[in-house]
Amino acid sequence: MQGWDGAAYVDLWTADASIHDGWNIKNWETGSKPTFSKYKWTGAYVGSCRIGEIVFTGIVAINDSTSSKVCTPKLIIGSTSTNLNDVTYTNTKTATITSITPRYGKVSGNEVVTIKGNNFVSGET
Numbered sequence: 001m002q003g004w005d006g007a008a009y010v011d012l013w014t015a016d017a018s019i020h021d022g023w024n025i026k027n028w029e030t031g032s033k034p035t036f037s038k039y040k041w042t043g044a045y046v047g048s049c050r051i052g053e054i055v056f057t058g059i060v061a062i063n064d065s066t067s068s069k070v071c072t073p074k075l076i077i078g079s080t081s082t083n084l085n086d087v088t089y090t091n092t093k094t095a096t097i098t099s100i101t102p103r104y105g106k107v108s109g110n111e112v113v114t115i116k117g118n119n120f121v122s123g124e125t
Contacts, residue, residue: 003036010036067091095119 002009068090075082097117105111 001039001041004038004040005036009040012039093119095121 001011001013001015003012004010068088070086070088072086073084075084095117096119097115099114099116101114101116102111105113
């Protein structure tokens, strides 16, 4: 697995022989957590599974103890990008997710998912 640092992809994790069909998990809960805007997974062998690239949009990871962050959202239509008015996020007003359960669900769906965290707006869904 690699992460885009803005100039090139950086190696983050290499799967070993324990990789298998179905869900394979890399636990980032301990140690250094990657904070990139793009990630990609590639297979090194002929016939290996490949996920080309996943890009997270609308997410800013602040890798420090800063209590606020100013972001400039962009509206992208086709190949035209327009900067919108700055938005300031503060830790006391921004919702934080602390857990999502269950961690796995049935392929058929129709399960209740519980999201817990801080600073959610009361009565909103």
